[in-house]
Amino acid sequence: xxxxxxxxxxxxxxxxxxxxxxxxxxxxxxxxxxxxxxxxxxxxxxxxxxxxxxxxxxxxxxxxxxxxxxxxxxxxxxxxxxxxxxxxxxxxxxxxxxxxxxxxxxxxxxxxxxxxxxxxxxxxxxxxxxxxxxxxxxxxxxxxxxxxxxxxxxxxxxxxxxxxxxxxxxxxxxxxxxxxxxxxxxxxxxxxxxxxxxxxxxxxxxxxxxxxxxxxxxxxxxxxxxxxxxxxxxxxxxxxxxxxxxxxxxxxxx
Numbered sequence: 001x002x003x004x005x006x007x008x009x010x011x012x013x014x015x016x017x018x019x020x021x022x023x024x025x026x027x028x029x030x031x032x033x034x035x036x037x038x039x040x041x042x043x044x045x046x047x048x049x050x051x052x053x054x055x056x057x058x059x060x061x062x063x064x065x066x067x068x069x070x071x072x073x074x075x076x077x078x079x080x081x082x083x084x085x086x087x088x089x090x091x092x093x094x095x096x097x098x099x100x101x102x103x104x105x106x107x108x109x110x111x112x113x114x115x116x117x118x119x120x121x122x123x124x125x126x127x128x129x130x131x132x133x134x135x136x137x138x139x140x141x142x143x144x145x146x147x148x149x150x151x152x153x154x155x156x157x158x159x160x161x162x163x164x165x166x167x168x169x170x171x172x173x174x175x176x177x178x179x180x181x182x183x184x185x186x187x188x189x190x191x192x193x194x195x196x197x198x199x200x201x202x203x204x205x206x207x208x209x210x211x212x213x214x215x216x217x218x219x220x221x222x223x224x225x226x227x228x229x230x231x232x233x234x235x236x237x238x239x240x241x242x243x244x245x246x247x248x249x250x251x252x253x254x
Contacts, residue, residue: 048169049073052138052153053127073138074126081106083245086121095119095140106241113236114144114229122243126252127155134158134252139243143233146225148172150181154234156195160247163203166190166234178226189217195238195247203238205231 043062046069050056055068077093079086089104098104098119105117127136135158142151150173155165166187173179180186194214195203202215205227209216219227236242 044169046073048153048167049125049138052155052165052167053125053136054155054165055127072127072129074128076124076126077121078124078243078246078251080118080120080122080242081245083243083247083249083251085251089121093121093123095122096142108241112232113142114149115142118241124243124246125153136164137247137252139237141233141237141242143229143236145171145173145181145229146178146223147174150226150229150233152181152233154237156247158252160250160252161195163190163193163195166230173223173226178220178223180220180223181226181230186218186220193217195234199248201235201239201244203231203234205234 043065046065047056050065050068050073053073055072056065060068077086077088078084089098096119098121099115099117102117104121105119107117108115123140125138126134127138129135137156137158137160139154139156140151141154142149144150148171150168150171152166152168152170154163155167156162157164168181171179171181173181189211192214193203193216195201197215203217204215205217205219207219207224207227209218211218238244238247
């Protein structure tokens with residue numbers, strides 16, 4: 001009996017030791033990879049911003065992406081209520097994390113965009129040419145689709161009114177239907193569309209939209225709820241609770 005107990009005790013000891021070693025290995029790997037994951041996430045973000053800026057080219061190396069971003073993109077921060085540029089609230093400020101903090105965000109009433117709070121300070125990205133002239137504004141936007149929130153960048157001409165690009169980089173929509181928000185052919189339909197008419201947000205995503213209408217974009221086929229989500233997202237972020245005050249004030253011109 002004692003031999004069996006001794007054998008059982010050894011088995012348990014070996015199992016515990018193996019589990020301990022495995023946990024140490026996994027933890028060490030996670031810590032070691034964290035920096036690489038953060039670097040890759042930052043590079044992916046810069047790639048999407050450059051795409052929205054019209055500056056990304058297929059085959060660009062990581063160093064070329066970093067150089068193009070450094071030379072042409074200026075990250076800034078905007079107080080959404082005043083529409084004025086402000087200093088970064090913190091060194092590693094993240095507008096999406098700030099939106100979850102009641103002290104750094106504002107609660108929305110009757111939200112139709114899939115989230116209930118908006119950050120008081122949001123990121124914007126100014127695109128400049130070699131002469132230092134602002135050529136595009138890039139606004140981070142997000143809002144609900146059919147299944148979950150969709151995240152993207154809306155690029156505007158320096159007039160703050162004309163759409164140049166709408167790039168979605170994170171979404172969980174149905175492939176072949178709502179997932180077509182990432183189809184370049186659909187994205188091209190946004191180029192040249194006008195956000196406002198008589199000072200009010202006028203952009204709409206609708207079925208069989210007239211291509212000649214500067215305020216309408218053809219909806220995604222078979223994806224009504226996703227299309228509605230895109231419209232709600234763009235109208236929110238270019239409206240008074242989003243970047244509307246900033247775009248009307250045109251603070252980047254000063």
